[in-house]
Amino acid sequence: MNAEGRTRLDQMPEWQELAKHRDEFGLTHLRRLFEDDPERAERYTVRVGDLHIDYSKNLVTDETLRLLRQLAEAAGVARLRDAMFAGEKINVTEDRAVLHTALRTPESATVRVDGENVMRKVHQVLIRMGTFANRIREAHWRGHTGERIKNIVNIGIGGSDLGPKMAYEALRPYTRRDLTFRFVSNVDGADLHEALRDLDPAETLFIVASKTFTTTETIANAEAARAWLLAGLGGGDTSRPEAGGEAAVAKHFVAVSTNAEKVAEFGINTDNMFEFWDWVGGRYSYDSAIGLALMVAIGPECFGDMLAGFHLMDEHFRTAPFESNAPLLLGLLGIWYGNFHDAQSHAVLPYSHYLSQFTAYLQQLDMESNGKSTTREGGPVNWQTGPVVWGTPGTNGQHAYYQLLHQGTKMIPADLLGFADPVAELGDLRDQHDLLMANLFAQGQALAFGKTAEEVRAEGVPEAQVPHRTFPGNRPTTTILASALTPSVLGQLVALYEHKVFVQGAIWNIDSFDQWGVELGKVLAKRLEPALTEGAQVPDLDASTQALVDRYRSLRGRTA
Ligand SMILES: O=P(O)(O)OC[C@H]1O[C@H](O)[C@H](O)[C@@H](O)[C@@H]1O
Numbered sequence: 001m002n003a004e005g006r007t008r009l010d011q012m013p014e015w016q017e018l019a020k021h022r023d024e025f026g027l028t029h030l031r032r033l034f035e036d037d038p039e040r041a042e043r044y045t046v047r048v049g050d051l052h053i054d055y056s057k058n059l060v061t062d063e064t065l066r067l068l069r070q071l072a073e074a075a076g077v078a079r080l081r082d083a084m085f086a087g088e089k090i091n092v093t094e095d096r097a098v099l100h101t102a103l104r105t106p107e108s109a110t111v112r113v114d115g116e117n118v119m120r121k122v123h124q125v126l127i128r129m130g131t132f133a134n135r136i137r138e139a140h141w142r143g144h145t146g147e148r149i150k151n152i153v154n155i156g157i158g159g160s161d162l163g164p165k166m167a168y169e170a171l172r173p174y175t176r177r178d179l180t181f182r183f184v185s186n187v188d189g190a191d192l193h194e195a196l197r198d199l200d201p202a203e204t205l206f207i208v209a210s211k212t213f214t215t216t217e218t219i220a221n222a223e224a225a226r227a228w229l230l231a232g233l234g235g236g237d238t239s240r241p242e243a244g245g246e247a248a249v250a251k252h253f254v255a256v257s258t259n260a261e262k263v264a265e266f267g268i269n270t271d272n273m274f275e276f277w278d279w280v281g282g283r284y285s286y287d288s289a290i291g292l293a294l295m296v297a298i299g300p301e302c303f304g305d306m307l308a309g310f311h312l313m314d315e316h317f318r319t320a321p322f323e324s325n326a327p328l329l330l331g332l333l334g335i336w337y338g339n340f341h342d343a344q345s346h347a348v349l350p351y352s353h354y355l356s357q358f359t360a361y362l363q364q365l366d367m368e369s370n371g372k373s374t375t376r377e378g379g380p381v382n383w384q385t386g387p388v389v390w391g392t393p394g395t396n397g398q399h400a401y402y403q404l405l406h407q408g409t410k411m412i413p414a415d416l417l418g419f420a421d422p423v424a425e426l427g428d429l430r431d432q433h434d435l436l437m438a439n440l441f442a443q444g445q446a447l448a449f450g451k452t453a454e455e456v457r458a459e460g461v462p463e464a465q466v467p468h469r470t471f472p473g474n475r476p477t478t479t480i481l482a483s484a485l486t487p488s489v490l491g492q493l494v495a496l497y498e499h500k501v502f503v504q505g506a507i508w509n510i511d512s513f514d515q516w517g518v519e520l521g522k523v524l525a526k527r528l529e530p531a532l533t534e535g536a537q538v539p540d541l542d543a544s545t546q547a548l549v550d551r552y553r554s555l556r557g558r559t560a
Pocket of ligand 1: 210282
């Protein structure tokens with residue numbers, strides 16, 4: 001029992017029952033589980049909105065699922081969930097509410113933070129975003145020299161980049177193809193350089209997206225972008241009046257932030273600022289004004305459809321019984337593998353080119369949320385927490401790392417994501433879509449059921465090769481199938497994972513909404529910077545880092 005009166009997770013009887021269950025049943029082969037229960041596929045499928053989630057190829061029985069649900073109940077998942085939706089300050093280390101769900105709640109609802117109903121301001125910002133998006137889309141917003149804005153460059157990093165970038169890629173068929181969108185995040189100047197090199201400043205608008213507006217990478221890129229703009233408009237001479245200074249910046253820069261003061265300090269008029277609030281975590285923010293570039297790309301209506309998809313999943317998570325609660329089930333499966341079978345990672349493998357950025361997005365969502373080793377009360381955890389999340393589009397992975405998934409020594413649970421229909425634009429490539437999906441289904445099948453030595457032998461394979469060509473199977477996958485990758489379906493998918501991460505954090509008793517682990521590196525980089533640029537001495541530098549800095553200094557500028 002800890003100071004808050006909560007029994008330590010690994011001392012809960014429900015936890016110990018799961019450990020016993022694991023020892024008694026081991027890993028009964030999926031072949032057996034399917035033979036024993038002809039209805040397994042049907043029984044272990046949940047349908048939520050447009051998603052069909054088949055979790056029958058997981059290493060669980062009814063008893064496993066019952067014990068896992070029992071653990072969720074004992075750990076107070078429902079209580080914390082309700083507290084989150086109610087605007088309680090469940091981000092304990094930052095003393096903040098966690099209300100990304102309010103961003104996609106209809107205006108008629110009431111969601112209070114510190115007694116204030118926030119729904120009005122959420123919808124006011126959405127309306128402002130919509131007006132802005134339409135002005136760009138309809139060519140009413142003109143640049144400083146009167147040119148139509150054709151290029152939108154989002155400058156942001158982490159949660160201010162990954163969400164809009166992922167969703168822009170996912171929803172490309174819904175985007176305005178006559179506008180160009182670029183997402184610049186890396187402080188490596190190459191990122192900005194490559195993004196801008198073929199753009200005309202007179203036709204380019206920058207969205208500087210940063211919750212805090214203090215993030216070094218974003219500010220450095222935004223300053224460089226401003227210099228590029230002014231130099232470009234002024235024919236390379238920023239002192240010439242046509243460069244336009246402040247007036248030009250006002251036509252070519254808008255900001256998205258919670259920090260009006262810093263936005264003004266940077267030189268962006270706060271009339272051109274789109275606001276969000278400290279109760280929206282960076283990695284949960286792309287439904288807020290952080291999604292502005294996305295809204296320009298897909299239009300306010302599609303953006304609204306996406307929000308409706310998120311809301312659908314929120315409502316499911318909030319109200320569905322544990323037995324059929326999809327985010328809860330996915331969260332519990334992860335607990336089963338990570339805490340009771342030592343799985344270290346989780347693969348997310350979309351069979352969709354449009355979801356090429358989906359796993360990168362999930363990496364921040366999951367790993368920044370649950371990569372923690374301190375409980376909510378400040379004690380050490382005595383159990384595994386968040387997995388390493390990884391993966392790339394499936395068929396490409398098949399020709400690269402799937403070897404390890406099929407025959408390696410590690411347990412890697414995987415999600416396989418796919419769609420029944422390609423987007424309309426791909427009508428002529430329908431057969432290729434069937435081929436793509438045949439691959440998805442085949443991989444799930446091969447991973448689950450494998451191929452026995454007898455089956456290999458029966459094919460006449462020479463005996464010496466039999467062990468090499470045997471597939472053990474029993475490798476767990478969850479298949480998530482939807483009709484098509486629409487804005488609403490994307491919203492449903494992202495919210496599914498958001499709430500899955502929530503469930504796991506709640507059980508592990510960690511604060512899924514802070515990110516103190518990113519701070520140290522930032523501070524050290526600031527200290528080191530003058531050593532690199534000016535050769536300044538940094539006190540108490542360790543020998544390895546000092547030697548690297550010295551070497552860097554001696555090489556610096558040689559190839560320029
Ligand atoms: O939006 P910003 O304030 O610029 O923050 C951008 C990102 O950087 C931080 O270091 C955090 O780790 C992320 O959670 C955040 O999304």
